[in-house]
Amino acid sequence: MSALKQSPLAPAGGFPDLPVVDGVRFATGAVGVKYTGRDDVMLAELCAGTAIAGVFTRSSTRSAAVLDCQAKIGGDARDGAAILVNSGNANAFTGERGQMSVQALGRAVAAVCGVPQQRVFTASTGVIGEPLPHDRILAHLDALQRDLSPAALEPAARAIMTTDTFAKGAWARCRLGGADVVISGFAKGSGMIAPDMATMLSYVFTDAKIAQPVLQAMLDRAVVSTFNSITVDSDTSTSDTLIVCATGKAGNGEIRSEDDSDAQTFFAALHSVLLDLAQQVVRDGEGASKFIEVQVSGAVSHQDARKVALSIANSPLVKTAAAGEDPNWGRVVMAVGKSGAQADRDRLSIWFGDLLVAENGWVSPDYREADGQAYMKRDELVVRVDLGLGEAGATVWTCDLTHGYIEINADYRS
Amino acid sequence: MSALKQSPLAPAGGFPDLPVVDGVRFATGAVGVKYTGRDDVMLAELCAGTAIAGVFTRSSTRSAAVLDCQAKIGGDARDGAAILVNSGNANAFTGERGQMSVQALGRAVAAVCGVPQQRVFTASTGVIGEPLPHDRILAHLDALQRDLSPAALEPAARAIMTTDTFAKGAWARCRLGGADVVISGFAKGSGMIAPDMATMLSYVFTDAKIAQPVLQAMLDRAVVSTFNSITVDSDTSTSDTLIVCATGKAGNGEIRSEDDSDAQTFFAALHSVLLDLAQQVVRDGEGASKFIEVQVSGAVSHQDARKVALSIANSPLVKTAAAGEDPNWGRVVMAVGKSGAQADRDRLSIWFGDLLVAENGWVSPDYREADGQAYMKRDELVVRVDLGLGEAGATVWTCDLTHGYIEINADYRS
Numbered sequence: 066m067s068a069l070k071q072s073p074l075a076p077a078g079g080f081p082d083l084p085v086v087d088g089v090r091f092a093t094g095a096v097g098v099k100y101t102g103r104d105d106v107m108l109a110e111l112c113a114g115t116a117i118a119g120v121f122t123r124s125s126t127r128s129a130a131v132l133d134c135q136a137k138i139g140g141d142a143r144d145g146a147a148i149l150v151n152s153g154n155a156n157a158f159t160g161e162r163g164q165m166s167v168q169a170l171g172r173a174v175a176a177v178c179g180v181p182q183q184r185v186f187t188a189s190t191g192v193i194g195e196p197l198p199h200d201r202i203l204a205h206l207d208a209l210q211r212d213l214s215p216a217a218l219e220p221a222a223r224a225i226m227t228t229d230t231f232a233k234g235a236w237a238r239c240r241l242g243g244a245d246v247v248i249s250g251f252a253k254g255s256g257m258i259a260p261d262m263a264t265m266l267s268y269v270f271t272d273a274k275i276a277q278p279v280l281q282a283m284l285d286r287a288v289v290s291t292f293n294s295i296t297v298d299s300d301t302s303t304s305d306t307l308i309v310c311a312t313g314k315a316g317n318g319e320i321r322s323e324d325d326s327d328a329q330t331f332f333a334a335l336h337s338v339l340l341d342l343a344q345q346v347v348r349d350g351e352g353a354s355k356f357i358e359v360q361v362s363g364a365v366s367h368q369d370a371r372k373v374a375l376s377i378a379n380s381p382l383v384k385t386a387a388a389g390e391d392p393n394w395g396r397v398v399m400a401v402g403k404s405g406a407q408a409d410r411d412r413l414s415i416w417f418g419d420l421l422v423a424e425n426g427w428v429s430p431d432y433r434e435a436d437g438q439a440y441m442k443r444d445e446l447v448v449r450v451d452l453g454l455g456e457a458g459a460t461v462w463t464c465d466l467t468h469g470y471i472e473i474n475a476d477y478r479s
Numbered sequence: 480m481s482a483l484k485q486s487p488l489a490p491a492g493g494f495p496d497l498p499v500v501d502g503v504r505f506a507t508g509a510v511g512v513k514y515t516g517r518d519d520v521m522l523a524e525l526c527a528g529t530a531i532a533g534v535f536t537r538s539s540t541r542s543a544a545v546l547d548c549q550a551k552i553g554g555d556a557r558d559g560a561a562i563l564v565n566s567g568n569a570n571a572f573t574g575e576r577g578q579m580s581v582q583a584l585g586r587a588v589a590a591v592c593g594v595p596q597q598r599v600f601t602a603s604t605g606v607i608g609e610p611l612p613h614d615r616i617l618a619h620l621d622a623l624q625r626d627l628s629p630a631a632l633e634p635a636a637r638a639i640m641t642t643d644t645f646a647k648g649a650w651a652r653c654r655l656g657g658a659d660v661v662i663s664g665f666a667k668g669s670g671m672i673a674p675d676m677a678t679m680l681s682y683v684f685t686d687a688k689i690a691q692p693v694l695q696a697m698l699d700r701a702v703v704s705t706f707n708s709i710t711v712d713s714d715t716s717t718s719d720t721l722i723v724c725a726t727g728k729a730g731n732g733e734i735r736s737e738d739d740s741d742a743q744t745f746f747a748a749l750h751s752v753l754l755d756l757a758q759q760v761v762r763d764g765e766g767a768s769k770f771i772e773v774q775v776s777g778a779v780s781h782q783d784a785r786k787v788a789l790s791i792a793n794s795p796l797v798k799t800a801a802a803g804e805d806p807n808w809g810r811v812v813m814a815v816g817k818s819g820a821q822a823d824r825d826r827l828s829i830w831f832g833d834l835l836v837a838e839n840g841w842v843s844p845d846y847r848e849a850d851g852q853a854y855m856k857r858d859e860l861v862v863r864v865d866l867g868l869g870e871a872g873a874t875v876w877t878c879d880l881t882h883g884y885i886e887i888n889a890d891y892r893s
Contacts, residue, residue, distance in 0.1 A: 126816030126824040158812045160841030193809030194842050389889030395607030398572045402540030410540040427574030428608050468885050475803030
């Protein structure tokens with residue numbers, strides 16, 4: 066894995082210095098599930114009272130671990146909890162044996178950490194369809210438990226990587242009712258989702274005190290404009306998992322409703338962390354050489370705006386044009402047309418950055434191709450479309466489609 | 480254009496010897512719309528009494544020519560008719576000027592061929608967003624009319640090509656009520672649709688006598704399992720056009736209902752021509768090195784079966800795996816899961832050709848990776864999925880996603 070060259074879109078400055086979150090401890094180990102010479106298992110231990118919320122892939126062929134986590138979310142927060150993640154093997158489409166692995170790991174982590182099995186959340190990312198050698202993980206659990214440390218956030222972020230070319234972390238601080246609250250999270254990509262090796266996993270931790278149903282509602286809302294607004298290749302993993310844990314150690318008065326003023330402050334901070342992580346996943350999209358923001362306005366509904374934005378962001382022709390630094394606005398028109406959203410060719414306006422390219426059903430009289438070409442040479446592009454029909458808008462993020470994507474995905478497993 | 484290397488999937492034997500269709504004459508010319516040194520305009524003249532049916536792109540940003548054709552389909556068949564197609568410029572997203580070009584061409588063709596403008600069907604394929612130099616075409620119309628010949632089917636097929644690497648033709652014969660009937664057709668691709676240069680156009684001619692509403696109903700039905708069951712890159716052109724013309728010169732008793740026994744015979748022949756042409760478009764998909772048939776069975780509904788088949792056929796990860804000759808059935812599982820169709824991971828079976836790869840939620844015990852690898856080296860692949868839930872099925876055709884696709888589309892216009 067270390068052979069992969071770091072994406073040119075990696076954030077300058079490298080992995081951020083994530084603040085420690087009171088009530089969470091991490092440990093990592095080199096178990097040898099598949100990789101050698103690197104950590105490939107991460108254990109997180111959460112104190113009693115931690116509220117846990119999650120969102121998961123909607124795939125109808127989701128993995129045993131995802132099904133297990135989904136059944137556990139929303140459980141009693143009085144006990145402690147634990148998260149166990151391995152990289153190198155997805156334990157997906159492995160039949161009954163896969164379910165048995167999840168049960169075996171859950172049981173063992175519960176025993177080692179002294180928490181109910183109902184509070185153990187596992188995830189696996191890597192190759193599909195191969196049996197998970199869970200015995201190798203079981204043999205390391207005691208050592209992992211002994212190594213637990215509040216500071217091991219970066220090693221944890223690295224241990225869950227697969228085809229990622231850089232580790233992804235983000236954090237925020239806010240004040241809730243006089244208490245300082247911190248949020249630290251990490252994620253791995255690196256296709257939007259490649260089922261082989263690039264399931265999206267993200268774990269976010271905060272010391273805020275917040276009731277589980279409120280945390281879940283906030284996460285459901287925040288994910289729409291963050292992780293559910295990114296796409297690398299339109300493919301959806303069988304294992305996507307995003308879990309947010311609130312330990313309640315910050316000393317703020319518990320947030321019990323989304324209407325609390327503290328709730329808005331916390332939501333904004335949580336949203337910023339999720340957006341940062343989601344955008345880093347796109348920046349590390351397989352083969353990505355351009356980071357593309359697609360803004361749609363003037364739609365008759367938010368749903369239509371998202372349809373148009375995702376149609377543009379998923380279009381192989383738009384994405385290859387970006388890779389070729391070609392200001393090919395005709396392909397944007399095509400993607401609007403095929404989206405299924407209400408659109409009128411003659412009311413459409415298209416911008417590349419601040420350059421008005423097309424309007425009134427034709428190229429703008431002021432647009433010069435040389436300006437478009439110069440703009441497309443940037444690493445970060447904004448494609449903006451106004452449908453001219455209504456008030457609704459949406460923004461999504463994607464990357465270009467390059468020879469690198471073909472190389473990674475045509476040659477991966479064989 | 481001639482610089483493009485012929486697809487390795489081109490039919491052996493080259494362009495077929497299309498039978499002449501009584502009642503149709505063709506002419507082509509080198510007008511210089513954009514290309515030089517090749518024919519780029521095709522005129523077809525149809526005798527009085529020709530029934531004309533058509534299906535068109537569903538894009539909401541469709542071109543002026545498509546809108547014009549759609550408004551004319553179903554008109555009075557007593558008069559003659561004409562079809563004019565140019566390559567090199569799509570006259571799409573060219574605002575009012577584009578509509579004026581369509582009107583100018585329609586008026587002039589009507590005058591030259593002595594038919595009502597209401598019976599002139601035009602199409603343009605090529606670059607989007609640039610004004611069509613229709614004066615160059617107008618200046619050649621008299622010469623084209625003088626050159627009209629029943630035998631010029633192959634030159635017509637070649638004149639409408641853009642990024643196609645081979646000309647696409649297909650034909651069939653059948654007997655209707657004692658009369659010999661012929662069907663000859665041609666098409667151009669060559670992405671499923673690239674709005675720049677690869678709009679799908681197809682024109683099919685028959686001497687059968689058939690009432691226009693019946694012809695239209697048959698075409699609507701036949702297109703579902705032919706042209707609407709192919710995909711190269713999931714992108715949809717602004718100009719896709721498929722027109723079928725029935726001159727009525729064969730002397731068969733007019734087909735007046737889809738329930739006629741003659742209707743079934745004719746439908747089968749028409750369907751075979753459309754399927755052949757549609758598959759040739761896929762075989763010439765941009766950069767294609769594998770022709771892939773995706774068969775889905777066991778779905779709860781035909782709609783679900785199509786969803787799954789298209790999800791597999793459009794998945795960049797499935798398509799890059801095919802390009803890499805990787806028997807990566809995990810990606811097929813992923814594509815089933817993301818399709819939105821009803822599916823149960825543990826009832827799914829997957830075959831590559833006759834090789835049973837996965838069943839009961841896991842890899843088949845008899846499957847050997849070496850067999851899968853050997854199978855994937857073929858030029859023509861069959862991916863078969865049984866959902867194990869119901870009786871409905873669907874088949875679609877696609878090609879792989881290769882470096883060639885990126886080269887063609889990342890570098891085209893610039």
